[in-house]
Amino acid sequence: MKILADENMPYVEQLFGDLGTVETVNGRELTAQQVSDVDVLLVRSVTKVNPQLLDKANKLKFVGSATIGTDHIDMDYLASRDIAFSSAPGCNATAVGEFAFIAMLELAQRFNSPLKGKVVGIVGAGNTGTATAKCLQAYGVEVMLCDPLLEAAGDARDFVSLNTITSTCDVISLHVPITKIGEHKTWYLFDETRLNNLKPNTWLLNCCRGEVIDNRALIKIKQQRDDIKVVLDVWEGEPNPMEELVPYIEFCTPHIAGYSLEGKARGTFMLYQQLAKTLQISTNKDITSLLPTLWSQQVSLNQIPNEKALLQLVRFVYDLRDDDALFRNNFTKPHGFDHMRKNHTHRREFSALKVGNIGQTNVNWLSNLGFSGVEL
């Protein structure tokens, strides 16, 4: 069996090696010729899986995407060819939630304006939105959720409208899929009018898909309003963000919010399990044995961390400023955006770090935040 996989998919050889011959390729440049003789195709979000790519792939029986988003996949076409498909819902939700939380702590430090006490609006309360809310609530920050689809489906949580989010919240974090049609379409959900209506000093973070914000309108608004602070992990027109926009953004990253080692490993592992199910073979591998330990496994605290100390703790796991600096130096270089993604040093999730305390202080909230091994 020939298995063709995106080169940015860790652990693919370890997991799929026993099932067939694994070859890795550049997913953005994948051609119909390269997939013509494959049985299994494993992609990431940069590969458009459509008739143009697959028309010659007569042996293909399984397509897997190690991602949460599926906007790059023509599902109807796969169904019409009877090709099994699986994505990896939720695989990198923790990574995105922690990334958004860390970015908010960084903004708080930069503008000397504590996160604690602010109200954060989460737009899209699925896997990544919920993971973001979980971090914020663990730290004691008030959260409002906006998700008309989940609300209509009877989700028991409290929801508010998008207008309430923009008029009430100090921070807005976007977690919706990209959709171009329908009552709740998200393409340019934040257009010029909505951006203009943001209340003074709003912090806006986008970790979902670039086109949820009209990036040209964002440039225009930022030229007039320095009070709004923006963090972008995703960009309209990837892999070529608008050069004029970058100087207006506080923290810039190349679509790596979901790039924790755990998140990527989970994505590959979920596809491995789904392929085994499709082929009706039993699996004998587990994900934890694949993951290395963090370079330092434990830190000890002697008092309840204040917000500055919390930022030091999370920087110990992931320092967002490093990726931001790399971005600014590299994004205009040829293939710069993709190069940064390919060579990204996968950060670890909070759970990789054991936090012990040597006082009698209650730090349960740190374990709710995701750190492991908090001892009281």
Ligand SMILES: NC(=O)c1ccc[n+]([C@@H]2O[C@H](COP(=O)([O-])OP(=O)(O)OC[C@H]3O[C@@H](n4cnc5c(N)ncnc54)[C@H](O)[C@@H]3O)[C@@H](O)[C@H]2O)c1
């Ligand atoms: N930056 C990254 O690395 C990264 C990582 C993972 C996912 N993503 C993107 O984030 C998106 C969300 O991921 P997820 O795992 O949370 O997906 P999910 O499907 O679990 O949740 C998305 C939620 O958005 C809601 N929604 C849809 N339209 C809406 C609207 N107009 N207003 C408010 N809510 C709306 C849906 O009802 C759903 O509950 C993915 O589709 C993907 O595009 C990006």
Ligand SMILES: O=C(O)[C@H](O)[C@H](O)COP(=O)(O)O
């Ligand atoms: O949808 C997703 O899961 C994310 O956007 C994903 O992290 C993107 O990473 P890529 O597949 O492009 O490597």
